[in-house]
Amino acid sequence: MREIIIDTFGTPDVLQLRESAPPAAGPGDVLVSVAFAGLNPIDYKMRDGSSGQAKNLELPAVLGREMSGHVIGAADDVDLEALGMPVGSPVFGVRTLGDMRGAYAETVAFSAHDLCPVPGAEPDLRAYAGLALAGTTAQTALEDDARLRPGETLLVHGGTGGVGQLLIPLALQAGAARVLATGRAENAERIRELGGEPIAYDEEDWAERVLSETRGRGVDVVIDLHYFTTFLPSLDVIAEGGRIVAVPSLADLAPARERGIRASVTRMSPSRGRLQQLAQGHASGLLPLEVAAVLPLAEAGRGHEVLESGHARGKIVLETHA
């Protein structure tokens, strides 16, 4: 089978396509023939070694954290029928944080706990390849970190990236009264389609706009998917008793805490229940996820370049058998 590996940290050039023996299923594993693998910013941070998790990567290593595909087998201790994913059925999943086995490959051994059946008669496996990591991140940020309450107003920075496109509808389903979302002007329509209220940070002063939209009160919650230029000015648009959640894990929360604002950094926490909620939401049309590009496996580097630009829209996925 083919897979994408790195044997050193560096620029997209270090990504190599190689032939390899398919993996064996260890205890608790399911073997999946991967249809599409999802790309995420963590992948290029692992590739260039800048992620705190890169130290846990044993080189050469296969990159990638999530995928969709079809079940082709399992270890003896896994009852596929009981899990609702018999051989041949479609599944999607995301590796938990400590599992460094990668996903940019034609076949993967995936822990059964990290997989979920894909519902529906003719599911679009491209979208399911990008649903699990961004979706469980959005769920964790909303439910565990922000603890958004019905009727509250939310400001999202980065509303049309992978996480943002799921966060906006999930927040509205959780009862948010309003979701203001920053993004470039060219992405405003997409934010509107998702139910958010776009603020074009490249055309107007977003902080002034947030204050005018909330009559000077500010928002109850900020979920910041960008961080670099947005975190500090966000502290001035948070209402009394509000909170801020930074999703990029390098975030320094001290400036918020010094001002008495409750602040946290998200550490995505997937579970079977969360994956099921995402699958049902996507299948029913409540969680539409835009797949902006489908690239052949060998062009993973091109996908990394788009993500590194900081302006990816929706998800980029790799077609592993192309």
Ligand SMILES: NC(=O)c1ccc[n+]([C@@H]2O[C@H](COP(=O)([O-])OP(=O)(O)OC[C@H]3O[C@@H](n4cnc5c(N)ncnc54)[C@H](OP(=O)(O)O)[C@@H]3O)[C@@H](O)[C@H]2O)c1
């Ligand atoms: N801690 C965790 O567990 C965890 C999990 C998943 C992701 N993450 C991190 O969360 C971040 C977002 O992930 P993602 O997958 O959504 O990334 P992404 O798909 O690459 O999206 C990036 C978004 O940032 C927006 N953006 C860029 N500059 C901006 C600015 N100045 N103001 C507001 N928005 C801006 C872009 O929108 P425009 O094109 O409109 O500018 C785009 O929507 C990444 O840093 C990722 O590593 C952390």
